[in-house]
Amino acid sequence: MGIGEGEPHPAGSGSSSVEVVDVLRRGELVVLGRIPSASNATLVCDVVLDDVELRCVYKPVRGEVPLWDFPDGTLAGREVASYLISDALGWGVIPETVLRDGPVGFGMVQRWVDTPDNTDRPHPSAPSELPDGRVDLVDLCPPGAVPVGYRAVLRAFDSIGEPVVLVHADDPRLQRMAVLDVILNNADRKGGHVLEGLDGGVYGIDHGICLHSEDKLRTVLWGWAGETVPAHLVADLADLARRLESPDDDLRSDLAEHITGDEIDALALRTLVIAETTAMPLPPGHRPIPWPPF
Structure with missing residues (x-):
């Protein structure tokens, strides 16, 4: 139109x-x-x-x-x-x-979300190619060739058996998403669910399997595992935890239209734990990364 x-x-x-x-x-x-x-x-x-x-x-x-x-x-x-x-x-x-x-x-x-590789597509199913040499926010690269400013997450083999390393950018916009995934208990944060918009924002999509009351965190964003969460993000989480623990807060009633009371309580607990420990969790022993990762 x-x-x-x-x-x-x-x-x-x-x-x-x-x-x-x-x-x-x-x-x-x-x-x-x-x-x-x-x-x-x-x-x-x-x-x-x-x-x-x-x-x-x-x-x-x-x-x-x-x-x-x-x-x-x-x-x-x-x-x-x-x-x-x-x-x-x-x-x-x-x-x-x-x-x-x-x-x-x-x-x-x-x-x-308009991104460099979807803006000019004539149809949603049309293929697109990234510019030569561009490394995405979450990507695969050869061993020994991790780009400066990127964190290695996993060593694996590609579809033809060649060794590769799963990497993601050491970017504060991406780190904020990683923290959000922890409190959302995101069971499916794949590389393809991370979009860098033309507006300069970094966005996460596909959150349909989040917010379960049981631990189901699976993500490609493990580069900050065990590290301290930045203070400004901790302050935001502490405020969110207070809101979730208040029975009179509109946020809790709005969430109750979409998830159960047990799931809201589990969300509040995850948020409080990060706010109090100020640390990112370590990967669990079983399937910490969704597969395939893209």
Whole structure:
């Protein structure tokens, strides 16, 4: 849809989070295509409200693949709950996300993140290539060739048996995401779920299998394991823990629309532990990284 007299215009980077959430919640969803690589049904849409148009991702509940350890039909709500926590911290790690009805039923709708490799795609399923020599925020590299400013996480073998090292950038924006993953109990932080936006932000997507009451943390962001969490992040976590422990706080009631009381209590405990110990956890002995990692 073009921009002209009487036509919608894109919501720009200057739009507030509140404005974006309003467009996502009340706008008309127009399906453009499906992302075929996603494990659950994931549709790329434009959402239009009055004279504003916004690109977004829509995941209907009916398209969720059943999992043995997460209740059916809860993944969309977990995505929204994860966004509410990121927003309450003021970290902006997760793009604006709402739960609403859509063309194929109730589901999660999230603001699309423009990145260097998806901005010019003519269709969501069209392939793209990164510029030669570019190392992504999470990437694979040959042993002995870990780039300056990157942390090695795992040595492994690629699909043709060549040795590789899983690395991620030593970037404070990524470190903030790693801390968020701990309190969210993210069971599936893959490299492909980390996006560097054209606006300079680093965003995490795909939080459908988060916030379980049992320990299920699996992430590629283990580069800060056992290290001290920066003081400004600890202060934010301490404030969040206080809010989660208050029965009168709106955040707790908002989360209760999407996850159980036990899951909220477990979230509060994880947050309090990091706030008090000020340290990142060490990887567990069993499957600390989702596989495949991308």
